[in-house]
Amino acid sequence: EIVLTQSPGTLSLSPGERATLSCRASQSLSTRYLAWYRQRPGQAPRLLIYGVSSRPTGIPDRFSGSGSGTDFTLIISRLEPEDFAVYYCHHYGTSPQTFGQGTRVEVK
Amino acid sequence: QVLLVQSGPEVKKPGASVKVSCKASGYSFINYAIQWVRQASGQSLERMGWINADNGDTGYSQKFQGRVTITRDTSASTVYMELSSLRSEDTAVYYCARDQTSYCDGDCSLQYWGQGTLVSVSS
Numbered sequence: 001e002i003v004l005t006q007s008p009g010t011l012s013l014s015p016g017e018r019a020t021l022s023c024r025a026s027q028s029l030s031t032r033y034l035a036w037y038r039q040r041p042g043q044a045p046r047l048l049i050y051g052v053s054s055r056p057t058g059i060p061d062r063f064s065g066s067g068s069g070t071d072f073t074l075i076i077s078r079l080e081p082e083d084f085a086v087y088y089c090h091h092y093g094t095s096p097q098t099f100g101q102g103t104r105v106e107v108k
Numbered sequence: 109q110v111l112l113v114q115s116g117p118e119v120k121k122p123g124a125s126v127k128v129s130c131k132a133s134g135y136s137f138i139n140y141a142i143q144w145v146r147q148a149s150g151q152s153l154e155r156m157g158w159i160n161a162d163n164g165d166t167g168y169s170q171k172f173q174g175r176v177t178i179t180r181d182t183s184a185s186t187v188y189m190e191l192s193s194l195r196s197e198d199t200a201v202y203y204c205a206r207d208q209t210s211y212c213d214g215d216c217s218l219q220y221w222g223q224g225t226l227v228s229v230s231s
Contacts, residue, residue, distance in 0.1 A: 035217035037153075044203055044221035045153065056208070056219055088153055093215050096169050099153040 002026055002091050004100035012108040019076040021103045023089035028069045033093030036065055036074045039102075040085045048087075049074060079105070110134040112142075112204050112222035119228045125192040128225045130204030137185040138162040139210040143218060144178060144189045148200040158207075158214025159187055167214055194229045201226050 003026040013019055023034070032052045037045035047056055049065035052072060062077040076083055084107050089100040115129040130142060143158040157168035159178040166178050177190045187204060202225045205218035 033215075033217075037218075044205075044224055045218070046221075047208065047217055047219045050208060050217035050219075090153075090217065092217055095167070097155045099155070101152045 001096050002029070002094075002098055004089050004091055004098055006087075006089060006100035006103045008103060009101075010104045010106060012106050013079055014108045015079050015081060017079050019074075019079055019083070019105055021074040021076075021087055021105075023067075023072045023074070023100050025070045025072070025091065029091060031093050032068075033091060034065075034067070034072050035090040035092060036063075037088045037090060038083070038085050039088065040082065045088060076105075110206065110220045112206060112220055114202075114204060114222040114225045117226040117228070119230070120194050122195055122229060122231055124194050124229075125190060126194060126227050127188055127190040128202050128204075128227070130187045130189070130222050132161075132185045132187070132206070135206075138182060141207045141212055141214045141216070142178075142180070142187040143205050143207065143214050144176075145203045145205055145218070146200040147203070147224075148197075151200075154200075156189070156191075156202075160213055161187065165213065191227075194227075196229050199227065199229045 005024045007022045034052045036049040039045040048063045053065045064075045086102045086104050111133045113131045118126050144156040156172050159166045180187045204222040206220040207216035208219035209216050
């Protein structure tokens with residue numbers, strides 16, 4: 001099983017600032033099957049990034065993903081109020097699928 | 109628009125079973141697999157399994173093998189997840205979610221999610 005470790009656990013930032021979130025896999029992801037989700041309190045997760053760096057229709061371009069092998073990054077270029085939430089990375093495409101433990105982005 | 113609407117909250121006793129439904133609309137039901145993911149309070153997400161809405165093929169995570177059954181009713185565009193032998197550790201919000209890409213058989217990212225169903229297990 002591939003374990004995904006996210007860092008930091010909590011990120012304290014102000015609106016308008018840039019957020020950099022990390023997701024490290026316990027073994028190399030030979031396929032680019034890595035996704036990121038945002039989950040606001042009391043809501044279901046929302047897909048932000050799939051295939052490491054692709055954005056679904058309707059996701060703002062302030063969200064960008066990158067990485068390869070075992071190290072992956074989600075960048076939010078300018079934090080909007082709705083971006084203060086928990087973010088999860090997700091490995092899919094091979095079984096078992098796994099999720100990271102989450103990074104909380106909170107208002108500083 | 110794509111919508112997944114789940115059934116309401118459930119309270120169960122240990123040892124019982126629970127069946128949660130997920131009604132899909134806004135797309136061709138049989139073209140996409142549905143996955144089930146659960147989340148205990150304050151915890152991360154945990155994938156349970158998936159179903160091919162067309163032919164009914166299923167796949168289950170090893171942790172839940174033998175305790176979870178996912179079925180579908182194509183005439184009602186609805187998927188069901190039944191979890192048996194409930195214990196307190198199964199208290200969680202259960203989500204259904206649709207594969208992002210058609211014919212992906214659960215090997216996809218999850219683009220559309222239901223609102224979640226809280227299942228509480230307590231004696």
